[in-house]
Amino acid sequence: MSERKIHTLSTGLAVASPYYLGEGILKEFPRHLEPFEHDRIFLVTSLPLLDRFGRDFSRMLDGAGIPNRIVTIEEGEANKSWRTLSGLCERLVEAGVTRSSILLALGGGVVGNVVGLAAGLTYRGIRYIEVPTTMMAQTDGALSNKQAINGQAGKNQFGLYHAPLFVWADVAYLRQEPARQIKSAIVEGVKNGLVNDEVWLEVLASYLRDGMETIQERLEELTLDLIRSKLAILAKDPTEKRDAIVLEYGHTFGHAIEWLARGSLYHGEAVGIGMCIAARLSHGLGILSREGVERHYHLLGDLLGTVVELPPGIDPAGVCQVMLADNKRTGPDLRCLLLEDLGRPYRFQGDYLVRVSEREALGAMVRPAGARFGGGAAA
Numbered sequence: 001m002s003e004r005k006i007h008t009l010s011t012g013l014a015v016a017s018p019y020y021l022g023e024g025i026l027k028e029f030p031r032h033l034e035p036f037e038h039d040r041i042f043l044v045t046s047l048p049l050l051d052r053f054g055r056d057f058s059r060m061l062d063g064a065g066i067p068n069r070i071v072t073i074e075e076g077e078a079n080k081s082w083r084t085l086s087g088l089c090e091r092l093v094e095a096g097v098t099r100s101s102i103l104l105a106l107g108g109g110v111v112g113n114v115v116g117l118a119a120g121l122t123y124r125g126i127r128y129i130e131v132p133t134t135m136m137a138q139t140d141g142a143l144s145n146k147q148a149i150n151g152q153a154g155k156n157q158f159g160l161y162h163a164p165l166f167v168w169a170d171v172a173y174l175r176q177e178p179a180r181q182i183k184s185a186i187v188e189g190v191k192n193g194l195v196n197d198e199v200w201l202e203v204l205a206s207y208l209r210d211g212m213e214t215i216q217e218r219l220e221e222l223t224l225d226l227i228r229s230k231l232a233i234l235a236k237d238p239t240e241k242r243d244a245i246v247l248e249y250g251h252t253f254g255h256a257i258e259w260l261a262r263g264s265l266y267h268g269e270a271v272g273i274g275m276c277i278a279a280r281l282s283h284g285l286g287i288l289s290r291e292g293v294e295r296h297y298h299l300l301g302d303l304l305g306t307v308v309e310l311p312p313g314i315d316p317a318g319v320c321q322v323m324l325a326d327n328k329r330t331g332p333d334l335r336c337l338l339l340e341d342l343g344r345p346y347r348f349q350g351d352y353l354v355r356v357s358e359r360e361a362l363g364a365m366v367r368p369a370g371a372r373f374g375g376g377a378a379a
């Protein structure tokens with residue numbers, strides 16, 4: 001059988017890792033692992049993903065004579081926790097992990113984050129490979145060396161930077177993802193356009209106009225395009241600490257909303273709602289035009305069909321409280337990313353994180369009765 005085409009990219013980060021992407025590339029994995037001496041692979045995944053993909057992966061390793069052991073962790077945002085992390089680290093040690101072992105994270109962003117953090121902490125840092133199985137993890141999470149778990153008061157409060165040996169992204173996995181999850185990942189692609197590239201927004205809009213069926217047909221191409229839309233931003237700041245802060249557009253509100261939604265919203269869905277609020281806030285402060293806000297609603301609501309409104313059970317005042325514990329907070333105030341135009345984040349005195357009052361943030365979340373932007377969004 002002919003070899004599958006593998007695209008070789010780089011995460012483009014300060015500590016950059018090779019990023020391999022293709023469809024149906026499982027058999028090619030041992031060849032890419034070969035340069036890295038190791039005693040054993042610890043394949044870490046969740047129980048549902050073990051049945052879906054994990055056993056095949058382990059069998060492929062067995063077939064290639066690569067010693068491996070499967071370890072499962074709990075999945076879901078609520079389990080991106082100290083409990084899961086410490087449980088994993090202790091079990092790895094118990095199972096005989098050494099400094100020459102390699103962890104392999106097989107799963108979505110939650111598994112990737114927990115395993116990346118465990119790899120960064122175990123014996124002060126061992127190697128790991130990221131095998132992202134969701135579109136969110138392939139196009140966003142794996143293009144970041146940020147590893148984190150959630151705390152009692154909010155998302156991603158405890159973590160570190162740790163780079164994988166390489167990322168292994170098989171588009172075949174994405175074919176099993178529900179449409180809602182694919183849409184949630186595309187939200188981050190919309191964000192990359194909103195903060196960096198209006199032309200990319202047009203390209204993405206044309207994918208969306210073609211509908212989900214065409215997206216399935218062009219899945220590998222879209223995945224590559226989404227990756228490139230993030231790489232274009234990272235190229236300006238591979239450290240993820242300065243200009244790449246624009247990747248957090250919609251995330252101050254989004255993370256708080258995701259936190260309060262307790263699993264009923266996907267990460268991208270919460271970020272989409274967060275971007276609509278940030279756009280309204282930008283407009284309310286006289287920075288962004290009304291058309292700019294409408295474009296958010298059109299892309300996210302009308303074309304993508306994802307959530308654009310705060311769900312009824314989530315109270316704006318509660319969102320403010322959680323935002324005050326946000327991990328990017330540098331003082332007692334709320335600081336948000338705002339847009340002055342599509343593709344152009346706003347800077348105040350050179351800073352992308354702009355101080356806003358609680359009243360202004362609340363005002364952007366509570367819409368006056370009858371107010372309507374764009375074509376009204378689908379839920």
Ligand SMILES: NC(=O)c1ccc[n+]([C@@H]2O[C@H](COP(=O)([O-])OP(=O)(O)OC[C@H]3O[C@@H](n4cnc5c(N)ncnc54)[C@H](O)[C@@H]3O)[C@@H](O)[C@H]2O)c1
Binds near residue numbers: 080108140145
């Ligand atoms: N480090 C970063 O920069 C970064 C960037 C983006 C997201 N994240 C984090 O990633 C997490 C979200 O990741 P996610 O969206 O991948 O969700 P997830 O990891 O919670 O996975 C969602 C669900 O998808 C299932 N799943 C995984 N692969 C599948 C497949 N191929 N087919 C069918 N089902 C599959 C999982 O079993 C799980 O139930 C959040 O915690 C977010 O904070 C981190």
